[in-house]
Amino acid sequence: MPTDEPAGDGVRLGAMTSDATPVNDSDSVTGHGGTHAVAAAAAHGQSVMWTLSGAHVFPVYDAAVGGRDTVDQAGGDTMRAQREGPMRLIDVRHEATAAFAAEATGKLTRSPGFAVVTAGPGVTNTVSAITGAWFNGSPMVVLGGRSPAGRWGQGALQELDHPPLVESVTKAAFTVHDPQQAGPELERAFRTAGSPHRGPVFVDIPMDVLFSYGQATPPTGDREPKTPVDPDSTSRIASLLAAAERPVLVLGGDVWSDGADQVARAVVEDLRLPVIANGMGRGVLPRGHDCLVTRARSAAFGSADVVVVIGTPLDFRLGYGVFGGKDGATPAAVVHICDAPDQVAAHADLAASAAGDLSTILRDIADKYGATPSRDHSSWTQELLERHRAAVEADAADLASEADPIHPARVYGDLIPRLADDAVVIGDGGDFVSFAGRYVEPMAPGNWLDPGPYGCLGTGLGYAMAARVARPDSQVVLLLGDGAAGFSLMDVDTLVRHDLPVVMIVGNNKAWALEKHPMRFLYGYDVIADLNPTRYDQVVTALGGAGETVSRPRDIGPALDRAFAAGVPYLVNVMTDTDVAYPRSTTGI
Numbered sequence: 001m002p003t004d005e006p007a008g009d010g011v012r013l014g015a016m017t018s019d020a021t022p023v024n025d026s027d028s029v030t031g032h033g034g035t036h037a038v039a040a041a042a043a044h045g046q047s048v049m050w051t052l053s054g055a056h057v058f059p060v061y062d063a064a065v066g067g068r069d070t071v072d073q074a075g076g077d078t079m080r081a082q083r084e085g086p087m088r089l090i091d092v093r094h095e096a097t098a099a100f101a102a103e104a105t106g107k108l109t110r111s112p113g114f115a116v117v118t119a120g121p122g123v124t125n126t127v128s129a130i131t132g133a134w135f136n137g138s139p140m141v142v143l144g145g146r147s148p149a150g151r152w153g154q155g156a157l158q159e160l161d162h163p164p165l166v167e168s169v170t171k172a173a174f175t176v177h178d179p180q181q182a183g184p185e186l187e188r189a190f191r192t193a194g195s196p197h198r199g200p201v202f203v204d205i206p207m208d209v210l211f212s213y214g215q216a217t218p219p220t221g222d223r224e225p226k227t228p229v230d231p232d233s234t235s236r237i238a239s240l241l242a243a244a245e246r247p248v249l250v251l252g253g254d255v256w257s258d259g260a261d262q263v264a265r266a267v268v269e270d271l272r273l274p275v276i277a278n279g280m281g282r283g284v285l286p287r288g289h290d291c292l293v294t295r296a297r298s299a300a301f302g303s304a305d306v307v308v309v310i311g312t313p314l315d316f317r318l319g320y321g322v323f324g325g326k327d328g329a330t331p332a333a334v335v336h337i338c339d340a341p342d343q344v345a346a347h348a349d350l351a352a353s354a355a356g357d358l359s360t361i362l363r364d365i366a367d368k369y370g371a372t373p374s375r376d377h378s379s380w381t382q383e384l385l386e387r388h389r390a391a392v393e394a395d396a397a398d399l400a401s402e403a404d405p406i407h408p409a410r411v412y413g414d415l416i417p418r419l420a421d422d423a424v425v426i427g428d429g430g431d432f433v434s435f436a437g438r439y440v441e442p443m444a445p446g447n448w449l450d451p452g453p454y455g456c457l458g459t460g461l462g463y464a465m466a467a468r469v470a471r472p473d474s475q476v477v478l479l480l481g482d483g484a485a486g487f488s489l490m491d492v493d494t495l496v497r498h499d500l501p502v503v504m505i506v507g508n509n510k511a512w513a514l515e516k517h518p519m520r521f522l523y524g525y526d527v528i529a530d531l532n533p534t535r536y537d538q539v540v541t542a543l544g545g546a547g548e549t550v551s552r553p554r555d556i557g558p559a560l561d562r563a564f565a566a567g568v569p570y571l572v573n574v575m576t577d578t579d580v581a582y583p584r585s586t587t588g589i
């Protein structure tokens, strides 16, 4: 623990007593590092800190609750103090959950979510979540503790130089060495994370620096200036689209995170372009929209002559950016539009690209398209729409399946009619969640959360608690594979302690099915893919929530009704057919 001795390069420690009350006026913020961290997070729109305790970061908690006086005022009710301080503290059972929750907060609010973890293992437990945020372009800041600068190299508890560990998966990773710099450096962390192309930032503060006082100008909450849009690039894209007979538009997650969702919808409706959506781009066009042709994806990508991909990488989910060319046709001209120049695909053969503010780019393209004579592509849009509708209709049989054991699709047949338009649906699992991706078409953007192309299992409870906080009045439904459930189910304890009711549905096929079936296909046998018929609902009950197990198709609907009405974390454990594999068209390899 720090003392009042000089530390590091003349750094002097602040008092060990609680003293979070910052001297905040319009000109300056004065306080320990925790004060500056909370001020920066609040200026960037955050009202919650996701964390798991460690002495290295006590000042951050002190600032979050507003110091000892506020805790005393809560009359010993520490949960109240945690809830009602300057920044709500939600303490979890694994740092991975804290970081996943911060990532989901970033995804849902489009401002950097905030996780605070202790030095050493606290930080290393967040690495998968940070990496997921890096793949997804999710804005988040992870603040780590760090052993004291004044002891560096002497083997203090959990002494580890964290930034090099996460340098390759963050926009910035750095250490604050000077208490006078804590304010500007923490603001830099949030500004960098929240500016396009968004992503995770890691910052750690040595314990002696964090406990010390510094003065800084108040954080502004500003973002970095956006890249100016090159008008030649939008002219080229507009002419490619105007000449297209079979255009397709792909709307990805950055359309949502860059705040271009409404403009994108208006442009699509204006130009009548057929749309495929992925990630957080799902819902920009609501279910049933007459330009949304998600289920005609292979026809759209196979026969398109121009594909414009906006706000998502040209990765395995999009055939690495190769489209068209079906039955000997000329491959499609591919256009990549990104929120920042370094996101434009280097591996693809692009006919055009543009980078910068996505709303500006889209408006510019639409204006220029409107001013150019264009080919009629209405019959192509109509053809794709009909294919899409036929595929949706063909789902009806599986969604209503009476098969015993339960066909996983039947869960969605009962769930979808119970979802309100503003429901947030979260997927964490293999095949069970792939079925959800096929059947659950959101009504608005920001209402569908999946782990994205990093594909990390275990996001579930962290994502769900963040959704519950960000959308207090919406249904929050977490879909879990039984395998995936094992990673984070202990954090139901956090849902219970913090009164965050969520509906969880486990597709319990007693297997890691997404690995079991491919292994059987390749080798004719499978190993390490079987799990037990575990009562995951009883795990939730033991932790203070509620739940039930369902084994017959007709019992699913009533169980879901009870789950939505419960007002506590509730898990419906649905025993499904292990042998029903998701019919997969991409392997990701």
Ligand SMILES: Cc1ncc(C[n+]2csc(CCOP(=O)(O)OP(=O)(O)O)c2C)c(N)n1
Residues within 6 Å of the ligand: 428, 429, 430, 431, 432, 433, 455, 456, 457, 458, 480, 481, 482, 483, 484, 485, 507, 509, 511, 512, 513, 514, 515
């Ligand atoms: C952290 C992590 N470990 C392993 C994997 C590999 N993996 C992908 S899907 C999957 C099986 C998931 O099983 P379950 O959650 O039960 O869903 P199911 O496929 O059975 O529906 C596994 C092990 C992964 N993606 N992430």
Ligand SMILES: [Mg+2]
Residues within 6 Å of the ligand: 481, 482, 483, 507, 508, 509, 510, 511, 512, 513
């Ligand atoms: Mg499973």
